Amino acid sequence: MVDALHPHAPMSPGTYIRKRRLMAGVTAAEAAGALAALEILAHRPTRGRIGQLQHRLAAAETDREFFTLCEAQILRNVFPFDPNIYEQLVDLRLAGPGSALPQPQVCRNCACSWHDACIGTDGPCAWHEEDLCTVCATTGAAEHVHRRRPLQLVRAMPVEPA
Secondary structure, three states: OOOOOOOOOOOOHHHHHHHHHHHOOOOHHHHHHHHHHHOOOOOOOEHHHHHHHHHHHHHHHOOOOOOOHHHHHHHOOOOOOOHHHHHHHHHHHHHOOOOOOOOOOOOOOOOOEOOEOOEEOOEEOOEEEOOEEHHHHHOOHHHOOOOOOOOOHHHHOOOEOO
16 A cells, blocks of 8 residues: 555565565576475476476566465575565555555565565664665665575586476
8 A cells, every 4th residue: 555654656576576586696597496406305306397497486576476375485495585575565466556455664675674684784774764774775785795695405406407
């Protein structure tokens, strides 16, 4: 809902996921590889499966498809984000403009939230403005130090041909 407290339209669920992935320093290909690695208990992933997962991530990041809450919980193992914020953004998107649903507080630059704060050189961020964290306000999104590499087993994991 756009009101005096939230003067901007809510961030789309796909934009939220994309910003959190980028802030973690994870490429779409790395995310897909890490998701495939999480499936390794069932079977060894193929290049085709990694491609399918990369396509699924791209569809979610452009709001063509949404992740289920279960899928979001799995994706959280690849890069940090708050699945509850994602679920709220999906609900807002599905409810449409003018919805009375509450808008979650996320940073417009890096998409951090209260339960998924950025870590700057001085520690966790706080709110500088209603939709801007202190790390982004003082240093910009590129200066975040919470970047995390994707699962290390992705680089060492053998991949079978498609």
